[in-house]
Amino acid sequence: MTENSSHPTIGSSSGAPGARKIAIVGSGYMGGGIAQVLALGGARVALSDVSAEVAQGNYDRLLVESDQFVSDGLFPAGSTEILKQNLWAAKDIEEAVADTDFIEEAVPEILAVKHQTLARISAAARPDAIIGSNTSTISIAELSAPVSNPERFLGVHFSNPSPFIPGVEIIPHAGTSAATVGAVRELVHAAGKQTAVVKDTTGFVLNRLQYALFHEAAQLVEQGIATADDVDTLVRTTFGFRLPFFGPFAIADMAGLDVYNFCYKSLQKEFPERFATPKVLSDLVEAGKLGTKTGAGFLNVPAERTPELIAYRNKAYVAMQKLLDELGPAPIG
Structure with missing residues (x-):
């Protein structure tokens, strides 16, 4: 991670004029949940996807989900109204990312698809806009190839379900500026999440730990030492x-x-x-x-x-x- 004495901020933390402008590219389950988190945190958030129809459909779904979450006591009262104020569906990636401060890519875990998407984002966004990827396994350095000014690019890995899991993994590549890392941490903290900054290595930290446990658990079941239910019971209790x-x-x-x-x-x-x-x-x-x-x-x-x-x-x-x-x-x- 390169050092940078400047420390850019990403808009303000309120939904008023001058609020952070964010785009989520990929509005499915993960991207939609991230959009909810950031919009409820006060940012103005654009949703985009493969078509305007898909983005609008997911926008509508997120409002319905929010109503249910409020009813179940999972979201505070008034959350759906905040989402209606702060969330919107764009016709395409280019409209979504225009003049935004931060863009989060949340498309499927296929390198070619991510590269194609990041190239479009990089071409249409402001040259100083920070770009993050929600990848859980792909090298951030490898993903950065189509991004101009790659010092503004990093991994911003939310966990599923993102509205309710408090931790976010921040993964700079070797060329990411310290200012970029700091600005993204501020943005994520403003949405009520906690961050950990880790190095760009295969599996990062979250999945290396998660899959190490699963690997050992699977061997115990394969060897007949315990059933899957018994392993789960022991881990939980x-x-x-x-x-x-x-x-x-x-x-x-x-x-x-x-x-x-x-x-x-x-x-x-x-x-x-x-x-x-x-x-x-x-x-x-x-x-x-x-x-x-x-x-x-x-x-x-x-x-x-x-x-x-x-x-x-x-x-x-x-x-x-x-x-x-x-x-x-x-x-x-």
């Missing part, structure tokens, strides 16, 4: 139960990095390559940095804050169980 509150490094710090180090040695007896101890872990253990009990680990939580952390953890887990009891089991049985 044990380590997965912690994940809304703590990431893997915070969990390891609380468990004790020496404990993790020992468990890796046990796993290596059967799976020496797959469960080789990560060097970053063994280095910390060798340095006596064992997590919260020593006040230093991956996250360096001071030892004196451990009681506060444990109290939060226990409160969080009880609250999670109450929520699950209130919701009842998911209708997948």
Whole structure:
């Protein structure tokens, strides 16, 4: 990521004149959800697709969905009226991106289709307009090929369903300017989302983690060690139960990095390559940095804050169980 002392902003954060102008290219399930998020965040958002009819159809669908979400208590009252004010369907890509501050490409995960779409966006948009791609797997550097001024291009990866998942993965390629990254993070934060900036590598971070878990789970089922239902039950009710509150490094710090180090040695007896101890872990253990009990680990939580952390953890887990009891089991049985 290249450094840039300037820090462009993308319009204002209100729906009033001077609000951010955004275009979503690809108005289907993902693109439409992203449009809802940004429009409810105060931006003026154009929807575009392969035809004006498709864009208009998805615009109408998003309003119907919003009414249902309001009825179900998932969107605040008045959300549909905000969408009607801030969202509109363009006749084509060129009309959608004209004079916009930010464009999000959300077309199918086919490199040729994305290249063709990004070429049209780049040709029709302002030369300083920031362009993002919602790709979940394709190299951002590879996608940037048809984009003029590629320092303004990056990955902006929302998760499904985008109105309700709070995290967004921001992926600059080597030539993306720091100013571009900063401006996009501000835009996403203004819509109430959280961001993490990661490097442009195969699968980025979200999908490398997600598919690593799925790969191990699938092997357990294939080998007859557990059923798919039993694996899902264990994930939901044990380590997965912690994940809304703590990431893997915070969990390891609380468990004790020496404990993790020992468990890796046990796993290596059967799976020496797959469960080789990560060097970053063994280095910390060798340095006596064992997590919260020593006040230093991956996250360096001071030892004196451990009681506060444990109290939060226990409160969080009880609250999670109450929520699950209130919701009842998911209708997948």
